[in-house]
Amino acid sequence: MLRIKGLTKRYRTGDLALKGIDIEVPDGQVMALIGPSGAGKSTVIRCINRLVEPTAGTITLNDTEIVGLRSGELRRMRRRMGMIFQEYALVERLSVMENVLSGRLGYVGFWQSFMRKFPQSDIDEAFRLLARVGLDHMADKRADELSGGQRQRVGICRALIQNPELLLVDEPTASLDPKTSRQIMRLIKELCGERKLAAIINIHDVMLAQMFAERIVGLKLGEIVYDGPPDKLTPAVLTQIYGEEDWASTIRKADDDAEPVDEIAPATPAETPVIERARLAGLT
Amino acid sequence: MSGAIVTSKKVWQRHDRKTQLAVWAAWLFGTAVFVYCFQLISERTIWAFVWDAPAQAADLGARMVPPAWSYIHYLWRPIWDTLNIATLGTIISIVIAVPIAYCAARNTTPSVAFVRPVALFIIVASRSINSLIWALMLVTIVGPGVFAGIIAIGLRSIGFVAKLLYEAIEEIDESQVEAVRSTGASAAQTTVYGIVPQVMPAFAGITVFRWDINIRESTVLGLVGAGGIGLELNAAITQLYWTQVSLMLLVIIGTVILSEWVSAKVRHAII
Numbered sequence: 001m002l003r004i005k006g007l008t009k010r011y012r013t014g015d016l017a018l019k020g021i022d023i024e025v026p027d028g029q030v031m032a033l034i035g036p037s038g039a040g041k042s043t044v045i046r047c048i049n050r051l052v053e054p055t056a057g058t059i060t061l062n063d064t065e066i067v068g069l070r071s072g073e074l075r076r077m078r079r080r081m082g083m084i085f086q087e088y089a090l091v092e093r094l095s096v097m098e099n100v101l102s103g104r105l106g107y108v109g110f111w112q113s114f115m116r117k118f119p120q121s122d123i124d125e126a127f128r129l130l131a132r133v134g135l136d137h138m139a140d141k142r143a144d145e146l147s148g149g150q151r152q153r154v155g156i157c158r159a160l161i162q163n164p165e166l167l168l169v170d171e172p173t174a175s176l177d178p179k180t181s182r183q184i185m186r187l188i189k190e191l192c193g194e195r196k197l198a199a200i201i202n203i204h205d206v207m208l209a210q211m212f213a214e215r216i217v218g219l220k221l222g223e224i225v226y227d228g229p230p231d232k233l234t235p236a237v238l239t240q241i242y243g244e245e246d247w248a249s250t251i252r253k254a255d256d257d258a259e260p261v262d263e264i265a266p267a268t269p270a271e272t273p274v275i276e277r278a279r280l281a282g283l284t
Numbered sequence: 285m286s287g288a289i290v291t292s293k294k295v296w297q298r299h300d301r302k303t304q305l306a307v308w309a310a311w312l313f314g315t316a317v318f319v320y321c322f323q324l325i326s327e328r329t330i331w332a333f334v335w336d337a338p339a340q341a342a343d344l345g346a347r348m349v350p351p352a353w354s355y356i357h358y359l360w361r362p363i364w365d366t367l368n369i370a371t372l373g374t375i376i377s378i379v380i381a382v383p384i385a386y387c388a389a390r391n392t393t394p395s396v397a398f399v400r401p402v403a404l405f406i407i408v409a410s411r412s413i414n415s416l417i418w419a420l421m422l423v424t425i426v427g428p429g430v431f432a433g434i435i436a437i438g439l440r441s442i443g444f445v446a447k448l449l450y451e452a453i454e455e456i457d458e459s460q461v462e463a464v465r466s467t468g469a470s471a472a473q474t475t476v477y478g479i480v481p482q483v484m485p486a487f488a489g490i491t492v493f494r495w496d497i498n499i500r501e502s503t504v505l506g507l508v509g510a511g512g513i514g515l516e517l518n519a520a521i522t523q524l525y526w527t528q529v530s531l532m533l534l535v536i537i538g539t540v541i542l543s544e545w546v547s548a549k550v551r552h553a554i555i
Contacts, residue, residue: 049466079468089463093481102477106468113473155463162467 001026002048002166002198007057009043009222017043019222020057025166028196030189032203032213032230036242039219041202045168048200049081050074061166079106082159084188086171088151090143096154097139100126103161122161129157133187149180153187160191167192167199173208181205185212206238206250348530355528359516359535365430366512367539369505370498373437378491380438381445388446389453391461392479403446410443415501419510433510437498445494452486453479488554492547499543503536 002025009018017040025031033041046052048059050066059066061080069077082103090099104122105113112118130136133153143151152172159167169188173181185201189212192199203209209216210230218226218233218241226237235247299307387393388403419436426432461478469477506514513532520528 051462051466075468075470077468078466081466083463083466085459085463087459089457089459091460091464091477091481092457093484094477098477102464102469103467105464105470105473105477110470110472110476113469114476158463158467168466 001062002200003058003060004044004048005058007044007047007059008055009040009047009052010055017222018047018054021219021222021224023217023224023227025198025200027165027198028192029215030192030199030201030213031215031217032201032209033217033219034203034206034209034241035219037204038221040222041219042170043222044219045083045170045200045202048166048168049078049083075106079162080165082162082164082167084152084155084159084167084169084172086174088148088155088175090151090154090158092142092144094143095139096130096135096141096143096146097123097126099143099154100130100157100161103158106162125161126157129160130154132191133157148176149184152176152180152184156184156187156191160195164197167197169199169201169203171202171204173203173205181208182211188212206233210251344526347526350527351531351534352525352527353531355531356535359513359532362506362511362513362516363535363539365433366502366506366514367499369430369433369437369502369510369512370495370543372434373502374441374491374495374498376434376438377441377445377494381442381449384442384446385449385453388450391456391458392453392475403450407443407446407450410439410441411447412443413440415440416504416508419505420508423509428509428511430511433502433505433512436505436510437502440501441494441498444497445490448490449483449487452483452490456482485554489551492550496543496547500540503539 002023004021004023007018007021007023008016010016021040021044023031023044033044035041043052047054048061048066050069054067057067061077064077066074066077091102094102098116101116101118101122104118107122108118127136127139130139133156135150135153135157138146138150143154146154155172167188172184172188176184185208188199188201191197201209201213203213210233213230216226216228216230216233217224218237220241225240226233233251235251238247238250239245297304384403384406387399388407390396390400393400393403415436418439419432422432422436426435456479460482461474464474464478502512502514503517504514506512506516507518509515513536517529517532517536520526520532
């Protein structure tokens with residue numbers, strides 16, 4: 001169970017990125033964090049594993065306070081949280097296997113890792129994970145030889161070999177094509193299910209968020225403006241999060257049967273095509 | 285007549301009128317300075333010597349051929365010394381330059397306010413003094429010979445290697461480092477897994493490039509008594525043994541070509 005209370009982040013430039021966020025993520029829940037660029041999604045995730053130092057607030061993972069940990073304790077804490085990155089963030093010049101095993105760095109000593117002498121149990125687990133994502137035959141390939149989807153799978157293995165209690169996922173599909181995006185999201189969801197793993201997924205793609213997350217939190221200018229199930233994500237809510245647009249086509253089609261989108265839509269239908277045309281002409 | 289056209293078509297030029305004028309004025313000024321300087325130099329030149337130069341060069345050239353091939357047996361040792369000066373000097377410089385580069389790079393330095401300026405100063409100091417001058421000083425300190433040459437090459441190379449290496453460190457992709465750090469890796473592990481693989485190609489390229497430069501530099505160190513083939517060259521020139529001089533020049537050219545070839549091969553293999 002991850003508990004975030006009153007999380008505030010003010011960057012050195014003076015920008016208030018987060019204005020006292022409260023989120024609770026129970027074990028095994030896959031939560032999507034949506035919101036426009038600059039809303040503070042990445043900052044939330046990076047505050048949790050303290051790649052970014054929070055200004056105020058408390059974060060506890062299974063009753064361990066994260067804010068204020070000293071370097072040694074912080075390292076042990078980071079082992080319990082796996083992170084998956086937007087541009088994969090694999091070490092390009094290392095092999096797939098080395099990249100996966102780097103997820104165990106918090107558990108092995110310096111010389112062990114320097115000489116690449118990882119315990120056999122780690123290597124077994126790495127092969128098992130690579131096989132699970134269908135990349136066991138690629139173990140000795142260099143990371144920069146892989147395609148985008150394959151790289152993200154390696155990134156997922158690197159996070160999972162930590163045997164984490166929480167998965168932090170930052171825009172996992174931003175550099176992937178639509179089909180690969182779905183495959184990656186499905187894989188993350190499946191793996192979370194298999195391991196009863198909680199996940200926070202930052203994602204731009206609202207449709208993907210609705211398809212694969214059981215809970216959606218909408219962030220706008222550092223504040224939570226929506227927190228609820230995917231099927232309650234109406235055009236009104238999306239307008240609140242992102243601003244005025246034609247949301248009818250963004251909402252997942254399957255929801256149409258349950259809740260007719262048109263009835264809820266507050267935007268006047270006549271106005272929408274005008275906005276669309278202006279946007280296409282590049283005038284806005 | 286063109287009024288209608290001017291209003292209907294937008295005029296585009298690379299520079300506006302003012303900038304055009306400024307560019308033209310700058311060219312005029314540059315040309316004037318060149319002509320003036322040429323006059324100054326011309327007044328202080330004894331042109332008779334210059335007109336005589338081709339004849340002098342041809343004369344010297346004639347005295348240089350054929351190279352004294354039999355003298356080559358005396359040159360193996362000095363050229364081996366020269367190679368050693370370059371190689372050992374490069375190794376010493378790398379050992380010292382790597383930690384300095386780590387301290388100088390903005391993203392890895394332990395302290396931007398204190399350690400970084402010191403590292404940058406060492407780099408500038410090393411780079412601003414030519415290896416020949418280092419050698420001159422070192423010959424008086426440690427005495428003439430190969431050792432002075434090695435240290436001179438090493439000291440001069442520290443700045444070069446450290447500067448290029450710290451620039452390479454500053455250009456790495458931070459997200460890869462962040463990813464390694466987020467697994468709970470220690471600072472040392474983050475360096476080895478996140479930073480070292482990224483700067484390795486640059487490091488190899490810089491090292492081989494500097495070794496290549498050092499071979500050329502170490503050929504002249506002998507002129508001030510710091511060992512190597514320069515010592516022989518200096519002796520031959522002062523004694524006017526021009527056929528020996530030409531042989532040494534050929535040996536030096538051969539060595540440099542060999543080092544170029546080796547460094548090209550190594551760079552190709554690593555990058």
